[in-house]
Amino acid sequence: MEPTPPTLLPGQSARVMIGYLDGRTPTEVFATDDLLLEAPNWTLDSRWLVLNGAGRLWRLPADGGSGIEEIPLSDVPALNNDHVLAPDGERIYVSANDWHIYEASLLGGAARRITDVDPSGRMHFLHGVSPEDTQLAYIGVVPHDGNWSADAHVFLMPTAGGPSVQLTHGTGPDDGCEFSPDSRWIYFNTESFSDIAGHAQIARVPVQGGEPEQLTFDGRVNWFPHLSPDRAYAVYLSYPPGTTGHPPNLDVQLRVIRLPDWTAHVQVIEVFGGQGTLNVNSWAPDGERFAYVSYPLSSP
Numbered sequence: 001m002e003p004t005p006p007t008l009l010p011g012q013s014a015r016v017m018i019g020y021l022d023g024r025t026p027t028e029v030f031a032t033d034d035l036l037l038e039a040p041n042w043t044l045d046s047r048w049l050v051l052n053g054a055g056r057l058w059r060l061p062a063d064g065g066s067g068i069e070e071i072p073l074s075d076v077p078a079l080n081n082d083h084v085l086a087p088d089g090e091r092i093y094v095s096a097n098d099w100h101i102y103e104a105s106l107l108g109g110a111a112r113r114i115t116d117v118d119p120s121g122r123m124h125f126l127h128g129v130s131p132e133d134t135q136l137a138y139i140g141v142v143p144h145d146g147n148w149s150a151d152a153h154v155f156l157m158p159t160a161g162g163p164s165v166q167l168t169h170g171t172g173p174d175d176g177c178e179f180s181p182d183s184r185w186i187y188f189n190t191e192s193f194s195d196i197a198g199h200a201q202i203a204r205v206p207v208q209g210g211e212p213e214q215l216t217f218d219g220r221v222n223w224f225p226h227l228s229p230d231r232a233y234a235v236y237l238s239y240p241p242g243t244t245g246h247p248p249n250l251d252v253q254l255r256v257i258r259l260p261d262w263t264a265h266v267q268v269i270e271v272f273g274g275q276g277t278l279n280v281n282s283w284a285p286d287g288e289r290f291a292y293v294s295y296p297l298s299s300p
Contacts, residue, residue: 002097005055005078006248006276008036011298016040016049016060019254021233021288023267029064037068038276039081040291042284043106044089049282049291050106052079057094059106062284062291076102076111081279082126086159087133093159099123101138103159114161124155127280128178128186130207133159137177137186140164154188154205167205168192168212175200175246176224178281180231183207187215187225187234198244202236202262215262220253224278228287233258233266235290237278248275254292272296 008014014037016030029049030037037053042062049060050071055078057071073079073094082095085106094102094111101124104111115124120142128137135156142151152173157164168174170192177188186207189200193214202216202225216222221239223246228234238253239246254269254277271277273295282291 015294039279040282041085072108074110095126101126130179189223226281228283230287250274
């Protein structure tokens with residue numbers, strides 16, 4: 001059974017925000033109390049943000065402008081918040097709630113399913129596309145007794161479709177896998193370095209395979225690393241200690257670091273959110289701004 005797309009709580013709003021590398025106060029470009037928007041991507045021409053909400057795909061002028069409008073897709077089930085733009089700036093790869101990955105035009109229209117049904121029952125959660133547009137990075141999940149995170153690892157597959165290659169084999173679970181802009185690395189979050197359930201940290205592994213390298217070493221629970229286009233900075237989502245998974249509606253932080261030192265925090269932005277706030281890469285092409293979503297409540 002496909003899950004129902006998430007909705008806002010009573011008295012809650014979704015606010016699309018822009019953070020700035022120079023440390024300026026983030027700005028709100030759009031707010032709604034009708035639609036739970038998630039996971040902004042920034043288009044290659046810098047004009048639009050692309051988000052999901054209510055199982056559909058939407059675009060919003062990067063300055064808020066004329067407001068949000070649907071990108072009408074067909075031949076695809078309800079979407080979740082795992083979507084990435086193709087390097088040509090004209091297409092998008094999306095994950096749907098039938099646990100498959102699809103390709104579609106940013107103008108809308110029919111979508112093409114890329115993944116095949118796996119005999120193991122593997123579910124596909126997209127997080128990255130290679131700069132050459134030849135490979136997709138996704139999290140393959142095989143649920144065990146209702147536990148979705150028991151068997152969750154990084155896989156690579158051709159963008160045209162075809163066999164997948166499992167890249168990580170740790171105790172896991174893994175999530176948030178994304179190509180570096182130079183195509184050499186997959187950055188992701190994993191629990192493989194900790195004996196504490198839920199204690200995810202940021203790591204990377206060579207695209208050609210090898211042993212993962214741990215990058216963050218703190219008491220917080222760190223998810224979804226996104227490198228800036230020039231590989232000079234990264235932003236990631238940081239949950240309070242003891243968090244399990246990537247739930248919504250918590251006091252979280254967006255941590256911006258100067259590479260290669262993952263302890264060199266340029267800024268820390270306090271946000272009420274979590275799931276949906278920063279699931280996919282949302283850096284602007286100029287590498288000076290990034291988009292995210294906060295979900296404030298009108299009362300506690």
